[in-house]
Amino acid sequence: MNALIVAALLLVLLGVSYQTGWSRSRALVSADGVKVHSRPQYHGSFVAIWAMLPALVILGLWAWFGGGITRDYTVSMIPADMLSALDQVGLNATIARINALASGYGVTGEIAPWEQAAGDALRSFQMLTFLGVIIAAAVAGGAALIYARNRITARLRARNAVERVINIALLACSAVAILTTVGIVASLVTEAYKFFTFINPLDFFFGTVWNPNNAGTAGNWGSYGLLPLLSGTLMITAIAMIVAVPVGLMAAIYLSQYAPRQLRAVAKPLIEILAGIPTIVFGFFALVTVGPFLRDAGRLIGLDINATSALTAGVVMGIMIIPFVSSLSDDILNQVPRTLRDGAYGLGATKSETIRNVLLPAALPGIVGAFLLAVSRAIGETMIVVLAAGNSPVLRGNPFEPVATITVSIVNQLTGDTDFAGPQSLVGFALGLTLFVITLCLNIVALYIVRRFREQYE
């Protein structure tokens, strides 16, 4: 209700101020026939910006501080002797009762006279402050409107002023990207720092046992060794690369060098469908189909393969990454200059010899960059591993056994309903920081290599 009134008020102010500036500008033109610097819509926007800003500032201040002020007022209405007897929970309950009385909804049970009085007082306080804020915003907006309207002359550079405001708004939007990065780094570092006040960083980075005590108290937190998780992550990533790189690279070579145009037009988007499938779907596929299949296939040849294992997760992750590798390699192969290829053909090389001896060596840096990007993606992948890797954080080298990864442990330790008080949940941020740093380094190196490669042939 209140929000609707505020929104309606702002809309009215917007319309009125724009219209004022617009008609003032038109009046200037028709009255004197002078040449006006800016077109009417810029004068309209100019007045609208002037009018909206103070109103928005006042409403914003109230949105930020209003709740606290109202609460303080409510607390001041509670008799002092009662107030001292209340703990935090009781205080909140009392405030809720007074609020319910003020809203007219009523409360159950006996209503103390002071409660009724407080409720009535709060109701009039709320009404008054709301009216006060609305009127203040309207008056400030109106005053700014009149000021801006009076500034409109034929020579006013309204367009430049409006464009300056738009420019600032655009800059603010691009700053969101920086804010996101700052937010990520700040939240990871501060929470990870809190974690390291519980657990020695050396025990974390070089510990070989991962066994968090989720019900633990001080002195009995459990062990938080990163190495089992890191080894699981690297093992799955390696398996994924063994699947994805040959298939993806050969697919890219075939599509860009051999395939007839029609096949390319059909096969390329079809392979890219793989890239659009949510990873949870791959996880389900790994869990119910690939895992049991690998287990049975292993039994046939006498291998003991777990249905949920590093192999299962790695193979499916490799499938997921195929389109990533193939489309990046495709781009890079297409950037190798034609002259290199033509030279090889002129010497009588076959197509495959050209590709192997000329094209691939020339494209190698770019392909390495693509490979690193794929690795970084595999390391950060979560859902496939959560479902199909078996979650067994033990340091071992057998890919047929279940493993756990960094991402799995983040999901397990941070379920969203714990407060960040103990190392059990804070470790999620230390793991996240590790993950962020690893992928960031890989990305920076990869992007650098790819950019260098592009510049080489430009």
Add this chain to the structure above:
Amino acid sequence: MTDMLSTSRQAAPERTKLIRAGLRRRHLNEAIFRGLGLAAIILALGFVALLFADVVRKGVPAFTQSNLHLAVTFDPALIKANPAPARADFTSEAEFSAASLKWQRDLAMLNWNKVIEASLRAAAPAGFEIETKDLLTIAETDARHEVREAFVANPALIGQTVEFDLLASANASNWIKGNIDRSLGDAQQQLSAPARALIDTFVEDGTISNGFAWSIFTNVDSRAAPASAGLLGAFVGTLWMMLIVIVLAVPIGVAAAVYLEEFAPKSRLTDFIEVNINNLAAVPSIVFGLLGAAAFINYMHLPISAPIVGGLVLTLMTLPTIIIATRGALLGVSPALRQAALGMGASKMQMVFHHVLPVTFPSILTATILGVAHALGETAPLLLIGMKAFVASVPLSPLDQATALPVQIYLWQGNENRNFFEPRTAAAIMVLLGVMILLNGVAIYLRSRLEKRA
């Protein structure tokens, strides 16, 4: 001259032979290499086909549900309830709602299973012997809630008999669909022998019939009553998040791209922003979840498990995609257009917003839809901001507790009743993939249409 020719003629057959032999080997290598390439394509396409076929094969049976048609009698002997409280008897809204809550609680304390049992016995053939416990396994456990809610909504039903369309239990549904091996012994069956016999009788006389599983689309999630677990709550939660993503990510992303591509002076700051955006696009999604947990929930105290937090996290994730795509589109606009606008006296801002940006509209739209489709399937960050909590209601606002389609898939695949929930998970995946294919299709269609016009 002639000498040289003759020696080369003499040497020719041997060299040709050598080259021929080499050629055969080289052509074989060529064929092998080419074959490997083709094999890679077939393998990749085979994976796509296999994945879709697998999901569809597993999911299709879940779109059939077993309906239980029961005539339920609201027997006053079984339902001993006070009359419902009336608003007029109370002074304040709070006291009235307390009283009606108490009335509903009293009703809930009654044993509604007795009502269901009586109806089931009435529907069974005369003289059929079955224990109460076994009989109740036929109807889904939420049948009694459904009957009770009908009574709460209309207390005048007491003493009457009403036809209800209820759901058969998940185990009954498994039995009817043949998800369970019928030849297994009693010990391995989840249903007792008389219950199985009665189910078969019910199927024959039409009390239980199979139909399209609308419950998947119209119900919210349920743990106690698996057969009635549906996707509605998750779907609405996803809808809220996508709304937030579109409302926030598109304007901010396009504005940022316009600034960076058209207005930004070449400075340290803009370089830094650029590097930032490229790196953000490659940050693992789970890190965005950590950001959401620490910044939005722990620091700003936004509600946990709420679509608003999920929407914000997904917005930050989608932004780089939209910025990069929009920048590419702006870069592709012909310089002639810009020069023409500037030549006619437009300011730079006018040139960009009146002439350049409208031309890039199809690309921006496509990038937006693809970005949203990607955000739609994202699971990991949502787990970290508490959206994996069990929520059995439709979120009416972005501040309510909710879950999302991919998270619902995650939750269902972990359910213990595998026989029943594996198909249901696959069905949920089919719904998710269906929405994504729809979005992608719309993107392709719009792009081709808009580009033709432009």
